[in-house]
Amino acid sequence: MNDINPSDLSLLPILEALIEERHVSRAALRLNRSQPAVSHALARLRDLFDDPLLVRGEGGLQPTARALQLAEPLAQALALVRTMIEQPAFDPLQCSRHFRLSLSDYGAAILLPRLVAQLRKSAPLIDLTVVSYGRERALAALVDGEIDLALGVYPALAQVRYKALASALLFEESFACLYDEAALPGPLSLERYLAAPHVRVTVALEDDSEIDEALARLGHKRRIAVQLPHWSAAPETVRGTDLVLTAARRSIQHLGTGGLRCGDLPFDLASFPFVQTWHRRREMDPAHRWLRDHIAGIVSATNAESLP
Template sequence: MTDIILDKTQSKRIPDNKVQVSHEDNHLRRADLNLLTVFDAVMQLQNITRAARMLGMSQPAVSNAVSRLKNMFSDELFVRSGRGIEPTARAHQLYGPIRQALQLVTNELPGLCFDPQTSRRQFAITISSPLDLLLAPKILGVLKQHSRSVTLNIGSLISDNIENQLRYQELEFVIDYRSIDRADYYNQKLFEDELVLISSNNHPRIQQQASQSYYFKEKHAVVRLNGPSSFSFPYYNKPETHKRVCYQGASLFSVMEIVSQTEMIAVVPKWLSQQSAERLNLKIDRLPWINNKITSYLSWHESASKDKGHLWMKELLMQNISLP
């Protein structure tokens, strides 16, 4: 007896030997999707030998898989660079969607678990400056206590493409002084920093307690205001405050150095000023006339919210991040 399929749009019974298979379906069936896991590993590690070790494959087998990937996507994908390899522009373009697709499939596999004691997973996180100075050593220390095989790559540059990096899981998390206010992103408050005013101990006009009048009259040093995650922007984004800015540094460290050697003043987190006050001969004053609290956030994209490894790392971060 011939099996039949009901075409609901036409309300007719169509024999299965008449069903049309699209060109896209045929093309997908011919593709070896196992190669995508090799692509993901090589993109993460950018080294054939390390990728083979992570995948439990031989180096020649991974090299052969990379050659087949080149044919599949009609692109070189990787070129030699020193002792490793460097992805092409096409590889970077493919990485996000492929990584997201693999993660979606992995999340639905029954019985899947994440064991931090045996996993060789590599996580990537960006911590904006100056929070990287405060948090990165502590996070790496805690990770070492909980897993010897999981690795964590930490960067401090918040790029204009940070939302897509999270969406396509090129990054798992970002820690920053701003939240990502989009419906498909999650933001967890970590802690509040207290902001203080710093000046040189040799400043000729601020010998005693700094006042509001000094704050609005003196020249200010700030972190560059046009960056995607400027620490200073919320405090200097109006014409009347922007005109006080005389120096824009790449980081708060360069800002503090300038303040220590000039008559400029700056707004910085209290913990950072306390770490640097003695070395740089800085004076620290409270800031009661502005909103002197700033919140730090842990942010991630919803596409990773069911990933067991991601959940483990999120809990590790949230339980161990705090002000000193």
Template sequence: MSIGRIDLNLIKVFDAVFEDRNLLRAGKRLNLSQSAVSHALTRLREVVGDELFVRTAKGMVPTARAIAMADDLRSSLRRIEATLGVEPFDPRQSTRRFAIAANDHLTVVLVAELSRLMAVEAPHIDLVIRPSTRIDLAEQIDVGRIDLALGIFAQVPSRLSARTLMTQGELIVMRKGHPATRRKLALHDLARYPLVTVSVGGQEEGAVGGFILERGLARQAEMFDRHALEEALAGIGATPRYRTTVPHSLAIPALLRGSDMLSIMPSSLARSLAVGGDLLMREPPYPSVLSTFRGVWHSRNDHDPAHVWLRECVASAAQQVA
């Protein structure tokens, strides 16, 4: 295949369709009609000798060949654009759409603040929040379906980049009028009263030490430090009772209001849930564990102006939350 047969615009069409999985959305991003995008794909298919994308009920699904060439091809396109200074990014005028992976906790406390910031700085940009707990997160980042993943990551592979957003400890939440609110919370309270905890994967899903490892990316599976709690209670000869385990943190208030259960969670989530006044917060009666929340993205987007802008917005939102 001669390089002279390759039109750079065809690579841009491939990039847009690969990310959006939809000809209409890709066309809007490129200011092209759907038929123009389809025609460009036909030309590229002829050059490459592969179908590249297959139309299905779920959108344009890339072939194995498209997936194999996507990473290097899209990374090269970003470098060319950065070198030539083309495709300037103006957040006030841009109509881009970004996909962020986050759990419900970070959606409430961080993405909500991000949305407020973007409403002022980028009124035409859309956000799509996808669950970071129910997908192969590393693969979604690799193929460009996720622009930025938010969470606690114990391990980040070299092909991905990461940025620290905020560090916080844990708080214990209970209903107003709970017997344990009449005095300072003690270790024996955590043995006496059952717990409601958040977990999105146990050992049966491959979790090790509270983290799930996928393609080199280890993401947090539990929203509290189980080891710190159990070690503290072992010191008084006790063990915790995990009565209720849920996959979503926003179910916790309803579970606490009608029971004497306690819940251990990140401090920012605790503050958010306690705003109404019917839930109370207490410091843990053992050394509070500090967790670092980070944003993770593919390294091919390190210097992309739009992605750089998005990450700065997320960092600003995290500062407000912290």
């Protein structure tokens, strides 16, 4: 047998078709190739195996003893390769997987209840572990394979060091501020906003705040009187105090009752993308892709319900 080049491996499915069809034209039709191309491949195969492989006989081409010897191991090898390449049909009801997600309190509040409820119906064998990592740690954990999916606000995704991560926009969010009207009656001017003490929510101390960056560009700085790692605890810290909480609008707009007011910011601040992001090595994983699509569907349905 002569030396095989990597490109010669593509000839093996042609040999399989020729042995089974025993006819160059039928093999070409089966492979969606031209007859001259299959004839040329057969010539190369004969050279590689140092055997005619197929010879003319009664009723067409007949496999030689060498070809018959090759038939079974060839079929097994190609079947194994096809099994590796061809993904089986994905059935969420039969999928037994454990996914690790990073979500902030805010993300968990708006997504997790519906996601868990739907998974219990559509994919009851899928298990979730939810962690709450800071922005930088979440992206690093995706790169390292520590988690499967991160959902949140990740400005650093544009950096070259995270080029291995893919992402998809779930929705655009804006900021609003929540405060107690008894202590701070009426809408807040920029002067009153800056004079008030503030609550800041951040999971990691090193995470940048879009609010403070925007104020710095305007030449201002607010006083952070209370810093918390949990969104869920923050709204109640402003009740009965002169504190102001600036947060994602979806997380606080429903709280603007009972003495609390949810108002617009007294300065311009661009909206920001809330995304789901994952490592590109998970791109074609059927279960991972199904979970991402499911999350996107939940967000789309939630957005539709919130429209007037």
